[in-house]
Amino acid sequence: xxxxxxxxxxxxxxxxxxxxxxxxxxxxxxxxxxxxxxxxxxxxxxxxxxxxxxxxxxxxxxxxxxxxxxxxxxxxxxxxxxxxxxxxxxxxxxxxxxxxxxxxxxxxxxxxxxxxxxxxxxxxxxxxxxxxxxxxxxxxxxxxxxxxxxxxxxxxxxxxxxxxxxxxxxxxxxxxxxxxxxxxxxxxxxxx
Amino acid sequence: xxxxxxxxxxxxxxxxxxxxxxxxxxxxxxxxxxxxxxxxxxxxxxxxxxxxxxxxxxxxxxxxxxxxxxxxxxxxxxxxxxxxxxxxxxxxxxxxxxxxxxxxxxxxxxxxxxxxxxxxxxxxxxxxxxxxxxxxxxxxxxxxxxxxxxxxxxxxxxxxxxxxxxxxxxxxxxxxxxxxxxxxxxxxxxxxxxxxxxxxxxxxxxxxxxxxxxxxxxxxxxxxxxxxxxxxxxxxxxxxxxxxxxxxxxxxxxxxxxxxxxxxxxxxxxxxxxxxxxxxxxxxxxxxxxxxxxxxxxxxxxx
Numbered sequence: 344x345x346x347x348x349x350x351x352x353x354x355x356x357x358x359x360x361x362x363x364x365x366x367x368x369x370x371x372x373x374x375x376x377x378x379x380x381x382x383x384x385x386x387x388x389x390x391x392x393x394x395x396x397x398x399x400x401x402x403x404x405x406x407x408x409x410x411x412x413x414x415x416x417x418x419x420x421x422x423x424x425x426x427x428x429x430x431x432x433x434x435x436x437x438x439x440x441x442x443x444x445x446x447x448x449x450x451x452x453x454x455x456x457x458x459x460x461x462x463x464x465x466x467x468x469x470x471x472x473x474x475x476x477x478x479x480x481x482x483x484x485x486x487x488x489x490x491x492x493x494x495x496x497x498x499x500x501x502x503x504x505x506x507x508x509x510x511x512x513x514x515x516x517x518x519x520x521x522x523x524x525x526x527x528x529x530x531x532x533x534x535x
Numbered sequence: 536x537x538x539x540x541x542x543x544x545x546x547x548x549x550x551x552x553x554x555x556x557x558x559x560x561x562x563x564x565x566x567x568x569x570x571x572x573x574x575x576x577x578x579x580x581x582x583x584x585x586x587x588x589x590x591x592x593x594x595x596x597x598x599x600x601x602x603x604x605x606x607x608x609x610x611x612x613x614x615x616x617x618x619x620x621x622x623x624x625x626x627x628x629x630x631x632x633x634x635x636x637x638x639x640x641x642x643x644x645x646x647x648x649x650x651x652x653x654x655x656x657x658x659x660x661x662x663x664x665x666x667x668x669x670x671x672x673x674x675x676x677x678x679x680x681x682x683x684x685x686x687x688x689x690x691x692x693x694x695x696x697x698x699x700x701x702x703x704x705x706x707x708x709x710x711x712x713x714x715x716x717x718x719x720x721x722x723x724x725x726x727x728x729x730x731x732x733x734x735x736x737x738x739x740x741x742x743x744x745x746x747x748x749x750x751x752x753x754x755x756x757x758x759x760x761x762x763x764x765x766x767x768x769x770x771x772x773x774x775x776x777x778x779x780x781x782x783x784x785x786x787x788x789x790x791x792x793x794x795x796x797x798x799x800x801x802x803x804x805x806x807x808x809x810x811x812x813x814x815x816x817x818x819x820x821x822x823x824x825x826x827x828x829x830x831x832x833x834x835x836x837x838x
Contacts, residue, residue: 367594367597370590370593370594371587371590371591371594374586374587374589374590374593374594375586375587375590377590378586378589378590379571379574379575379578379586382574382577382583383570383571383573383574384570388583392589392592392593393640393643395589395590395593396593396596396640397640397643397644397647399593399594399597400597400640400641400644401644401647401648403597425651426647429647429650429651429752432749433749433752433753434753441566442563442566444563445563445566445567445570446567447563448563448564448566448567448568449567449570449571451567452567452568452571453571464586467575468575468578468579471572471575471576471579472579475579486576486580487580489576490576490577490579490580491580518569518572518573518576521572521576522568522569522571522572525572525575
């Protein structure tokens with residue numbers, strides 16, 4: 344892992360040419376975390392990419408309002424958060440409804456003030472992969488069918504040969520187990 | 536269905552797997568943890584496009600003005616270049632990587648900005664005109680005053696003389712009939728204002744800017760012209776009834792300047808055109824407060 348190329352406190356050079364280059368550098372570092380944030384609440388792939396694009400557009404436009412003494416990642420996700428809520432308002436009950444407090448909690452989970460975000464995300468993914476290796480075969484099958492094969496709802500239940508209720512419970516349990524496992528591994532590495 | 540858990544905390548529908556995971560959304564923290572693990576699983580098992588690649592594509596679409604045109608700093612550049620750059624990228628073969636048309640994305644961003652501006656704007660006044668086709672054209676004129684946040688008041692010429700007033704602020708909505716003998720009406724539901732206006736023969740499709748802009752963000756194919764000041768929308772064929780098309784003119788700050796919404800066919804009252812134009816006039820901000828319209832001694836009904 345390469346070290347973060349810039350310190351955020353000296354990143355925002357307001358000259359036009361440098362400003363854009365720095366903006367792109369910051370987006371490359373914080374964009375993946377932003378996309379995870381947006382994807383967590385916007386399930387439609389096209390809408391997710393649209394939100395990502397909109398967030399970057401708004402961030403570029405408002406770059407002058409960014410306080411360089413603060414972290415760029417939360418600022419960027421804050422813009423994304425507002426766009427998510429605006430979209431939610433626009434769609435009303437036809438869209439997925441996520442409470443703003445959930446977005447705040449999610450931001451708390453994603454914020455990694457002491458680390459480069461890209462590095463933090465790779466550590467999280469490495470921990471998750473290790474945790475997946477340790478799953479019992481039955482739970483691994485649930486995860487594989489849901490996430491590797493993309494099955495959902497009744498199709499997933501049929502694939503597993505279980506009832507809907509049992510499938511829901513299994514997913515609930517395996518995600519809780521993976522959450523505990525990942526956070527334990529990250530804590531052991533001093534990441535959390 | 537009760538959407539609160541045993542702690543009284545709000546629960547929200549969470550559909551990650553094709554059915555609502557009710558048991559997992561007992562509180563905001565747990566729901567956020569589920570979303571976080573779900574996002575990591577999608578990445579670890581390769582069902583989602585690589586984040587870095589997706590971010591790179593998004594950045595590509597922001598790369599405008601390279602070479603001859605040069606780059607302008609934020610705040611100095613013009614948004615027209617964004618659309619131009621996106622079109623150029625499509626031309627050089629990146630179209631397959633781009634999931635949403637640049638015009639639609641920029642238009643959506645412009646509409647979002649207009650909404651944000653409207654939510655934050657200081658006092659603004661608009662002239663509104665509704666032209667309704669039918670047995671004879673009906674023209675209804677109104678003046679709309681906004682007071683920042685979502686407070687507003689609208690003054691509508693009543694069919695039989697005088698003016699009706701309606702408005703809302705954070706405490707609720709209110710309606711003042713033209714005839715002084717009739718009571719002022721207060722309600723918690725803004726949507727009731729449209730009903731009250733209709734009851735008094737002065738129906739309008741919209742009575743405030745925020746509702747109008749939010750309506751424009753639903754069910755329309757959006758486009759933004761090269762000046763990035765003219766935003767238009769055409770209602771999708773599958774959308775529920777509403778205006779068939781609209782055109783918004785934005786000022787240099789992205790704030791609404793004029794609006795024109797058109798409905799071609801309305802089974803009950805024929806086609807209509809609703810226009811809004813921002814006025815360069817000063818007015819007393821208290822105009823958007825209900826107290827300004829509550830004459831001493833006038834009865835108040837709550838509905």
